[in-house]
Every structure is written in C-alpha cells, then in structure tokens.
Amino acid sequence: MVFTAQINVMPLKDLLDPQGKAVLGGLHSLGLNNVSDVRIGKHIHLQIEALSKEEAHQIASDAAKKLLANPVMEMFEINII
Amino acid sequence: MVFTAQINVMPLKDLLDPQGKAVLGGLHSLGLNNVSDVRIGKHIHLQIEALSKEEAHQIASDAAKKLLANPVMEMFEINII
Numbered sequence: 001m002v003f004t005a006q007i008n009v010m011p012l013k014d015l016l017d018p019q020g021k022a023v024l025g026g027l028h029s030l031g032l033n034n035v036s037d038v039r040i041g042k043h044i045h046l047q048i049e050a051l052s053k054e055e056a057h058q059i060a061s062d063a064a065k066k067l068l069a070n071p072v073m074e075m076f077e078i079n080i081i
Numbered sequence: 082m083v084f085t086a087q088i089n090v091m092p093l094k095d096l097l098d099p100q101g102k103a104v105l106g107g108l109h110s111l112g113l114n115n116v117s118d119v120r121i122g123k124h125i126h127l128q129i130e131a132l133s134k135e136e137a138h139q140i141a142s143d144a145a146k147k148l149l150a151n152p153v154m155e156m157f158e159i160n161i162i
Contacts, residue, residue, distance in 0.1 A: 002117070008124045023125075026148050034140050036083070036128045043089045043124035044104075047117045059115050067107050 003048050005060035006079045009069045010041035044068055056080050084129050086141035087160045090150045091122035125149055137161050 011017045020038040027035045046063060050056035060078045069076040092098045101119040108116045127144060131137035141159045150157040 010124065010126070020125075023148065027144055030144075030147050032140060032144055032147075034130045035144060036130060037126075038128075039126045041124045041126075043091065043122045044101075045091070045118075045120045045122075047119075049115045049117060059113060063108055063111075063113055063116060066111050066113075067104065 001050065003050055003053060003056035004081050005044075005046040005048055005056060005063075006081065007044040007046065007060060007064055007068060007076055008041060008079075009044065009064070009074050009076045011039060012073060012075055015073055041074070042068070053080050082131065084131055084134060084137035085162050086125075086127040086129055086137060086144075087162065088125040088127065088141060088145055088149060088157055089122060090125065090145070090155050090157045092120060093154060093156055096154055122155070123149070134161050 017039045019040045023040060024035065024038040046060055048056045048059050050059060057078060057080050064076045064078065098120045100121045104121060105116065105119040127141055129137045129140050131140060138159060138161050145157045145159065
C-alpha cells in the first residue's frame with residue numbers, strides 16, 4: 001500500500017528564526033499589525049510504499065532523522081494518512 | 082485573544098518540484114527506496130491577535146495571499162488553533 005506521510009520540520013522553540021523575523025517585518029509593512037510572531041519551517045509530503053501504517057511511520061521517521069531535519073536546530077512531527 | 086495560525090504552502094500539483102526531486106534522490110542514496118515521491122513546501126506558524134477565530138482566519142488568509150504564497154506556483158491551507 002502507498003501511504004502519504006506529512007512531515008513538519010520546525011526550528012526549535014528556543015532558537016531564533018531569522019526568516020520568520022524577516023517575514024514578520026514584511027507583514028507589518030503591509031499593514032498586518034495583528035501578527036505578533038512568525039516561525040517558518042518545512043512541510044514535506046512523502047509517498048511511501050509500506051505494508052502498514054506503522055512501517056510507513058518508521059520509514060518517514062528514518063527519512064526525517066537522516067536527511068530532512070537537522071536535530072541540532074530543528075524538531076519534526078509526522079502524520080501518516 | 083491570541084490565535085495560532087498554521088499555514089501550509091505547497092507547490093501546485095501540476096508543477097515540478099525540483100527541491101523534492103533532489104531530496105528523493107538523497108533518500109534513495111541513503112537506502113530508503115520505499116519512498117516514491119517527495120514534495121516540499123513551507124510550514125508557517127503565525128501568532129495573531131484577533132477577536133474571533135474567523136477574524137484570525139481572515140488575517141492569516143490576507144498574509145498568505147499578500148506575502149507568504151505565490152499564487153502562480155503555490156497553494157496554501159490554513160488551520161487556526
């Protein structure tokens with residue numbers, strides 16, 4: 001079966017997110033002053049061939065740990081559908 | 082009240098995603114051959130000061146249309162929590 005894994009990779013909460021800060025400045029320049037914080041990460045869709053949802057989750061987790069996320073600066077969460 | 086908007090910005094389905102293709106090659110090099118397709122977009126968290134969930138959604142939608150997503154190449158979806 002083919003599963004879709006949705007992986008969100010976000011900068012760790014304690015770290016600065018310069019890209020988010022830049023976008024926040026841009027939103028304020030556009031008049032969207034109600035926005036007080038922006039954090040930007042990656043949203044990744046994987047198509048995974050696996051026998052079960054659990055196996056698909058394991059493969060997605062492997063992919064995130066080995067390539068998609070940098071554990072020093074980023075955390076990730078996986079949702080299999 | 083402060084709401085958190087989670088916005089996913091993804092490349093449109095009909096368009097090539099060169100970043101995804103590169104990552105797919107990387108995953109195969111690492112032996113993760115069960116992954117058949119990768120698409121990569123942005124995952125954005127906004128903190129929004131608003132009176133209601135609907136107003137927060139409206140502000141997030143404005144932000145996505147004006148700055149966060151390029152409608153020619155990307156689609157977005159918003160989830161307010």
